[in-house]
Amino acid sequence: MSKSHKLHQHALATAMAIALTAGFAGSAAAAGRVDTAGLQSADQTSFDRFIVKYRAGTSVAAQQTSLDRAAGGNAKALAVGRLRSLSVGGEVVQASRGLGRSEAESLMRQIAADPNVEYVEVDRMMKPLMTPNDTHYGTYLWGMQTSTGGIKADQAWNTTNGNGVVVAVLDTGYTDHSDLVGNLLPGYDFISSKTVAGDGGGRDADAHDPGDYYRNQNSSWHGSHTAGTIAAVGNNGAGVIGVAYGAKVVPVRVLGRGGGYTSDIVDGITWASGGTVSGAPVNANPAEVINMSLGGAGACSSTYQNAINAAVARGTTVVVAAGNDNADAAGFTPASCGNVITVAATNKNGTRASYSNYGSLIDVAAPGGDSPDCTTLIVSTGNAGTSGPTTENYLCMAGTSMAAPHVAGTVALMQAVRTTPLTPAQVESILKSTLRAFPGSNDKPIGNGIIDAAAAVSAAATY
Numbered sequence: 257m258s259k260s261h262k263l264h265q266h267a268l269a270t271a272m273a274i275a276l277t278a279g280f281a282g283s284a285a286a287a288g289r290v291d292t293a294g295l296q297s298a299d300q301t302s303f304d305r306f307i308v309k310y311r312a313g314t315s316v317a318a319q320q321t322s323l324d325r326a327a328g329g330n331a332k333a334l335a336v337g338r339l340r341s342l343s344v345g346g347e348v349v350q351a352s353r354g355l356g357r358s359e360a361e362s363l364m365r366q367i368a369a370d371p372n373v374e375y376v377e378v379d380r381m382m383k384p385l386m387t388p389n390d391t392h393y394g395t396y397l398w399g400m401q402t403s404t405g406g407i408k409a410d411q412a413w414n415t416t417n418g419n420g421v422v423v424a425v426l427d428t429g430y431t432d433h434s435d436l437v438g439n440l441l442p443g444y445d446f447i448s449s450k451t452v453a454g455d456g457g458g459r460d461a462d463a464h465d466p467g468d469y470y471r472n473q474n475s476s477w478h479g480s481h482t483a484g485t486i487a488a489v490g491n492n493g494a495g496v497i498g499v500a501y502g503a504k505v506v507p508v509r510v511l512g513r514g515g516g517y518t519s520d521i522v523d524g525i526t527w528a529s530g531g532t533v534s535g536a537p538v539n540a541n542p543a544e545v546i547n548m549s550l551g552g553a554g555a556c557s558s559t560y561q562n563a564i565n566a567a568v569a570r571g572t573t574v575v576v577a578a579g580n581d582n583a584d585a586a587g588f589t590p591a592s593c594g595n596v597i598t599v600a601a602t603n604k605n606g607t608r609a610s611y612s613n614y615g616s617l618i619d620v621a622a623p624g625g626d627s628p629d630c631t632t633l634i635v636s637t638g639n640a641g642t643s644g645p646t647t648e649n650y651l652c653m654a655g656t657s658m659a660a661p662h663v664a665g666t667v668a669l670m671q672a673v674r675t676t677p678l679t680p681a682q683v684e685s686i687l688k689s690t691l692r693a694f695p696g697s698n699d700k701p702i703g704n705g706i707i708d709a710a711a712a713v714s715a716a717a718t719y
Contacts, residue, residue, distance in 0.1 A: 288368035294378025295357045296718055297415075301675065302354035305339075305379035306364060309346040314372040322373070323349060326366035330359070336367075348379055357718075386413035388490055390497040392650060396635040397496060398604055399623030399662055402710075404695050405606035407622060407662055409499045409669070411710035415717075418500025418668040423486050424528035424543035424572075425661075426521060427479030427550065429465035429509035433637040433648045435495040436480060436505075439487040441541045443507035446524045446533075452512040459535065463507040467644045470513040474642040479507060481651055482549045484637030485661035486668070495650060496636055499665025499709065503672070506541050511550060521550070522563035525574070529567035544671045545573045545683075547664035548590055549657030555586065556593035568595045573680040575599060575664040577656035578702075579613035586617055597667075597684055600702035601625070601659040604632040606695040612656055614700035620687055621694075621702045622662035625654035634658035663687070666709040670716035678716060686715045 288309075295303065310319055316338070323336040335352040342348060355363060364376045387410070393400070400409040422441065430440060443463030447453040455466040467475035483505045490501030510516045510524040527533045530542030546567065564574050574596045578585045585591040591598045591613060601612040601624025608614065609626035625633035630652035638651030667683055678686070690712045691705030 287371065288373030289375040290361070290364050290368045291375060291377035292361055292364070294380040295361055296714070297380065300381050301356065301717075303357070303360040303378055304351045304354045306349050306351075306367070307342065307346050307377050307379050308349055308367055309374040309376075311372050311374055318372060319347060322370040323367065326363060326369070327351070329366045330363065334363070336363070386410065388413075388497045389493050390490060391494055392496050392635055396631060396652070398631070399625075399634060400497065400499060403604075405602055405604045405623055405706070407499070407666065407707050408692075408710040409662075409666070412666075412669050412713045415710075415713055416669050416672045417490065417502030418487065418665065418672045419502035421500065421503045421545075421668040421671045422506055422541045422543045423500065423503055423664055423668050424506045424508050424546045425479060425483045425486065426508045426510045426524045426528065426546060426548045427482050428468050428476065428511045429463045429479045430483055430505075430507040431465050431477060431480045431637075431639045431645045431648065433480055433484070433639070435488050435492070435648075436484050436637045438489045439498070439501070439504055440483075441504045441506045443509065444524075444527060444536060444539070445509040446520045446527070446536070447509055447512045447516065448520055449512075449517065452514060452516065454513045461537070463509045465509065465645065467641060468511060468513050469643045475639070475644070477638040477641075477645075477651060478511070478549070478657065479509070481636040481638050481653055482547060482657060482661045483507060485634065485658060486547060486665040488637055499662055500668035500672070503665070503668040504541065506539070506543055515552075516550070518557065518559055521548075522559055525563040525567050529570045529572035531566060531570065542570070543572055544677060545575060545664050545667040547575050547661050549577045549655070549660045551577060551579050551588050551591055553587060554589055556589045560590055561593050561595075564590065564593050564595050568680045571677060571679065573597065573667050573683045575660050575667065577660040578618055580611040580655050580657075581613055582611050583613055584615040584617075585613040586615055588613060592617055595680070597663060597687065599656060599660045599663050601654075601656040602694075602702070602706055603627070606706060608698040608700055608702050609654065609656075611654070612659075612702060614698075614702050616701065618701065618703045619684065620663060620691060621706050622659040623706075624656055624659035625652070627654070663707055666707055666712055669709055669713050673713055673717040678719065682719060686712055686719060690715050
């Protein structure tokens, strides 16, 4: 589901809700202010340092007595002591162990119950702001950025890069690209037809893409491009960066010359999500999210829906492309299936790409590009070969195939900030509740906005 233009590398240089007042003089009305904003940080889940501002004239002894009383109100053993005074007023205090969000808030409210306290806040941990050094980032990767049509992945990277999350890409396989292979895990080739496979055999453990050239069409290197948008290696001083550049991709080859059969694709869905497929080894890396930038005409079949339902029941979020026919997505599969996140494509201006399918089944929109100019298309990892693979390069493409991996990568970022995984339903709910409004009007309905990776990650961390 893409349109492609070659872009060679050498051509580019980029809980407590009430105050506890026992043991203190005064009333709850005199309690200090509790600033809980620092507890909402997506990248900090344990808290042991706080800033307490006491009213003028409060002695050091009284301060420590106040802290001792607050600590004594906790169910688990806890001590809180002063570290030092701040130049702007206030005391840095430290708990004897890390506290979760609810326990930290409880402690803060117990400290603030002392009428001598003006306010309590978290001594927040700040980090360097992330700006990738990948050479194509600034000029070409507008979809990742905080721009009119971007998804704000650049802001989400200040919190997470997707480390520890697995994304399965059901596509044409992969090529050995230096900007991608570092983030690949062992995959599988599910193409059963030797003619479609084009690699001399049927199903096997080699998910390499031998080229999907067919009749008068050159090889697309579609799978490598899609995988690169999700998890191309980041901050390596070359090429591109993936939305979740710390995540890992399991390549599942289901598309070959002329496309791919439903029977092979549904086995790929099952295997990628940790299910059993006869004749295939157990997938050692079941995916938290599956990306399917593929499809065909016709409403969702029972076979497709059964496979998707089973994958979702295993906890895998399924992200699919809406299609490129400028038509209602209800007439295409898997875009019309239930239990999936169906993604429409937007252009650099943040409105519907001219080719993108639309309609009431669209869940979210994301950058897909819509121009023959590489600065307005989606640039990712590719290959220069017209039939078989030759030299690695970077390709600029357009399509809902390019939009879907922006969403799959964002799901990986969301899961990476969790101690317990979000369910597919929770993922979809968060994505929809954190959408960016379209910057302009759309001629056809494509959901309520463009995904916002930064907002989605923040919401996921505190869900």
